[in-house]
Amino acid sequence: xxxxxxxxxxxxxxxxxxxxxxxxxxxxxxxxxxxxxxxxxxxxxxxxxxxxxxxxxxxxxxxxxxxxxxxxxxxxxxxxxxxxxxxxxxxxxxxxxxxxxxxxxxxxxxxxxxxxxxxxxxxxxxxxxxxxxxxxxxxxxxxxxxxxxxxxxxxxxxxxxxxxxxxxxxxxxxxxxxxxxxxxxxxxxxxxxxxxxxxxxxxxxxxxxxx
Numbered sequence: 001x002x003x004x005x006x007x008x009x010x011x012x013x014x015x016x017x018x019x020x021x022x023x024x025x026x027x028x029x030x031x032x033x034x035x036x037x038x039x040x041x042x043x044x045x046x047x048x049x050x051x052x053x054x055x056x057x058x059x060x061x062x063x064x065x066x067x068x069x070x071x072x073x074x075x076x077x078x079x080x081x082x083x084x085x086x087x088x089x090x091x092x093x094x095x096x097x098x099x100x101x102x103x104x105x106x107x108x109x110x111x112x113x114x115x116x117x118x119x120x121x122x123x124x125x126x127x128x129x130x131x132x133x134x135x136x137x138x139x140x141x142x143x144x145x146x147x148x149x150x151x152x153x154x155x156x157x158x159x160x161x162x163x164x165x166x167x168x169x170x171x172x173x174x175x176x177x178x179x180x181x182x183x184x185x186x187x188x189x190x191x192x193x194x195x196x197x198x199x200x201x202x203x204x205x206x207x208x209x210x211x
Contacts, residue, residue, distance in 0.1 A: 056092060090128070094120075113138060125158070
């Protein structure tokens with residue numbers, strides 16, 4: 001399987017009022033992060049994250065810094081704080097899911113990403129697209145090949161409808177083809193493995209004779 005690019009800082013503080021613009025994913029379909037805003041503007045929190053940086057978003061930014069410093073437990077703690085502050089926002093759960101994947105806690109990541117997807121909608125296609133992408137990646141990591149193919153197809157269809165949201169509709173066909181190729185290799189290997197076993201134990205492979 002392909003090498004997974006670690007999560008970069010996905011959040012950008014792009015305006016003087018410290019409003020956070022939508023995330024951009026790593027793995028080549030997003031931008032790196034700029035430093036967080038400083039000074040009095042950054043301390044004027046807006047719960048809606050429109051005129052100023054929301055408390056929950058501030059936790060996400062701090063969590064990203066922890067993640068970049070390879071402090072995954074610290075990042076997870078901050079993302080959980082963000083979820084508590086904004087339980088209906090999909091972004092903190094998405095980031096938590098990424099961190100759980102980085103810590104190889106795939107079972108928890110699966111549940112977290114499902115919650116994130118359920119909370120997301122077309123009002124922020126960038127976030128929803130990233131959740132779909134990572135969900136497909138997770139299915140591959142879990143070696144749930146059929147589910148992975150369905151998940152990549154879902155991401156591809158969504159990316160095609162929202163091409164202006166920074167997604168890559170060309171990725172799913174490549175991933176689906178790679179999965180199909182690997183399934184064929186696994187099946188071929190299984191045939192060879194069984195043949196070796198039969199040759200080593202011919203009596204076990206031969207049908208029993210009735211006396």
